[in-house]
Amino acid sequence: MKALIPVKCRDDLKEHQILVPEQISDVHIESIAFGTHQYPCHGILHGGHSLYLSESLFKKLLLPYEGNIHVFVHEGTLHLGPLIGIFTAGFTSSMIRPIGERSLFFSKLLSTERKVGAYMFLFGANHIDWKEGTMEGFMFTEHGWKKKILPFPHVVYDRLPNRRTEKHRLLAQTREKMQTDYAIPWFNPGFFNKWDIHQKLMIEENIVPYLPETHNDVSIAKMEKLLCKYPFIYLKPTNGSLGLGVYKIIYNREEETYYARYKNEDFVNKLQRSSSLEALLTHVLKNKDLSCYLIQQGIPLLKVDDSLVDFRVHTNKDEQGNWVVSAMAAKLSGKGSITTHANSGGVIKTVSEIFSDKTEQEAVIHKLSLASLLISNAIDTHMPGFIGEIGFDFGLDKEHKLWMFEANSKPGRSIFYHPKLRNEDILTRKLSIEYAVYLTEHTIKNPEGVFS
Structure with a gap:
């Protein structure tokens, strides 16, 4: 069974005593656990709604x-939690901003814990005491950031x-050891590779219509061929983000000139131009290896107020482990930009x-919701590990056909700067914790099955 109840400390109870509320009184309890710590206990029934622990056990x-948290009972053990560790890197010596400029995001995320009923903390590879089975965690309290064992x-x-941090040997070893030696589920474990995702989605017939033509065997000849077929193409780094390293390549037949639009470091x-595609690429790529890139069909996007529009959709898994649409926004490109990223002057709407037309509005929302849930489930089926959230970039062409440009396992949160998306900001954070509740319950009840 699972319940959300107040858990409190009592200094008048004996060392191993707990007072068990009525809603779990039909269960015989022999031990109590929190995270990986577990101790024998003696349960005494009482008529209240709270679970009381002796000071010693606490x-x-x-x-x-003390607080309202989930209580899971399985095979005579009462589990308190979930205890959610957020693994990251880039810690500073400051307790005001322990994770630098990302401290604000993490403080918002951790402050959502009490709405769901969980304990959350930040940690890095150097905060683990393998011998004691403990961690030095950074928790966000009403008094700011605090360190707790x-x-x-x-x-x-x-x-x-x-991605660079993710490949660090110590961080990869930490993830492997916690999953293998301690059977701790690790969700959203890696950044997606664009080509890998594309290949996996091409298996699904009902998803193929959403995918622009894409190739990973990039060559001058292949690009020339695609430029004969489409008004423009994109050259994208396989492991890029934030629109960096993306080149929009156009061929003007009348001028017999190639153009490249891109964003520098x-x-x-x-904007760069040349009469030769090879010369153009040599100039803009500066001898970068073409094997690190994809080429993709260019889509003439819908325009609003002379700006290109694409859409960001966030999906999250909920407390039942099901995919739901948690946020949706439009992004308008900045002047002279080939992307709608905020760092290129993009605007969120x-x-x-x-x-403005209600019918059109509803039709677009329906299209985006349907596609994002369909693709979320497909990615979840084909990718290893536990995926709890995905951020999608979609585009509508001039005929209102929907295209999926990108799926991100660690989506940026710039859309939530919009004042009308505050509820969605809170919802996405809340759902991440609710999915952790789901994983906790399933790991407690069936530790082998959750990894199968």
Whole structure:
């Protein structure tokens, strides 16, 4: 059984005593657990609604504070939680901003824990005491950031900031050891590879119509061929993000000239031209290896106020482990930009701000919701590990046909700067914790099955 109940400490109880409320009184309890810590206990029934622990047990379990949390009972053990560890990197020596500029995002995420009934903390590879089976976790309290010694968590939510960090040997070893030696589910474990995702989705007949023609065997000849077929093409890094390294290649037949639009390392929009595609690529790529890129069909996107529009859709798994649409927004490109990213002057709008006609609005929302849930389930089926959230970039062409450009396992959160998307901001954070509740319950009840 599972219940959300107040858990409190009592200094008048004997060392191993707990007072068990009526809603779980039909279960014989022999031990109590929090994260990976477990101790024998003696349960005494009482008529209240709270679960009371002796001061000794409360301290041994390393419970950080009293509060309303989930209680799972399985085979005579009462499990308190979930205890969710958020794994990241980039810690500083400051307790005001322990994770640098990302501290604000994490403080918002951790402050959602009490709405769901969970304990959450941040940790890095260097905060683990393997010998003691504990971690030094960073918790966000009403008094700001605090360090607490905690047991190993029920689940780990991976929030490593970038691909380079993810490949670091110590961080990869930490993930492997916690999953293998401790059977701790680790969700959103890696950044998606664009080509890998494309190949897996091409297996699904009902998803193929959403996918632009894409190739990973990039060559001048292949690009020339696609430029004969489409008005323009995109050259994209297989493992890129934030629109960096994306080139829009256009061939003007009248001028017999090739153009490349792109954004440089300083996020400045650039336009380069040449009579030769090979010369153009040599100039803009600066001898970068073409094998690290994909070429993709260019889609003439819908325009609003002379700006290109695409759409960001967030999907999350809920407390039942089902995919739901959690947020949706339109993104308008900045002047001279080939992408709608905020760092290129892109503007966030709600779907209703883009489409004033109610019928059109509803039709677009329906299309985006249907496609994002369909593709979320397909990715979940074909990708290994536990996936709890995905951010999609979609586009509508001039005929209102929907195209999926990208799927991100660690979606950015720039759309939530829009004041009308505050509820969605909270919902996406809440759902991440609810999915951790789901994983916790399933791991407790069937530790082998959850990894199968």
